[in-house]
Amino acid sequence: MSKIASLEGKINSVEKKLWHEANFIQVLGDPSKWEYTGEVVDCLRGAYCICGHAIRYRFLISYNGRIEGVGSECINHFQNINPEMFESLKLADEKLKKEIAEAKKKAHELELNTKIVPLKEEYDALLKVIRTRVVQLRKEGRYVDYDLYITVYRHKTKEFVRLGSYLKYLQTQVEYLKPLKDKMIEKYGIPQ
Numbered sequence: 001m002s003k004i005a006s007l008e009g010k011i012n013s014v015e016k017k018l019w020h021e022a023n024f025i026q027v028l029g030d031p032s033k034w035e036y037t038g039e040v041v042d043c044l045r046g047a048y049c050i051c052g053h054a055i056r057y058r059f060l061i062s063y064n065g066r067i068e069g070v071g072s073e074c075i076n077h078f079q080n081i082n083p084e085m086f087e088s089l090k091l092a093d094e095k096l097k098k099e100i101a102e103a104k105k106k107a108h109e110l111e112l113n114t115k116i117v118p119l120k121e122e123y124d125a126l127l128k129v130i131r132t133r134v135v136q137l138r139k140e141g142r143y144v145d146y147d148l149y150i151t152v153y154r155h156k157t158k159e160f161v162r163l164g165s166y167l168k169y170l171q172t173q174v175e176y177l178k179p180l181k182d183k184m185i186e187k188y189g190i191p192q
């Protein structure tokens, strides 16, 4: 960024801040008298910040029985005109953002699990058929192809902490085992 561009950026952000401060004074009177109520409301849609922007989460502030709502983006504009409320709003905003991130993570994990469960069943079923047949053949004293042999006697299911990695692993395994099972049945027949 050039010096002028960076200066222009600074002027814009100062202007933005001043505009908001003036606007807050107009709406709230003396902004320093207002307090954060400790309440955030998830309005989904149709809610507005005191600056006029559409917002989803309304941080409720009050003074003298009056209640107004502020959006997350405007919290910073209280830094000079009400430092105390700014601090409590900032904490509330951080807490909310953490909760949202946590909820997103959980939803993602749930989604992964709904894919993992049937895939693990498929994986187990494939291994079971191969294992059963190979063990039978070995009991009969017959040799089997090396890839079948290692799948039954050398393969150990890996474990993963990350669900995404586990899902990928299972997908790769199932892709490998499916044709292996078909090949086995074609060559050695189904388990007795």
Ligand SMILES: [Zn+2]
Residues within 6 Å of the ligand: 049, 050, 051, 052, 053, 070, 071, 073, 074
């Ligand atoms: Zn706003």
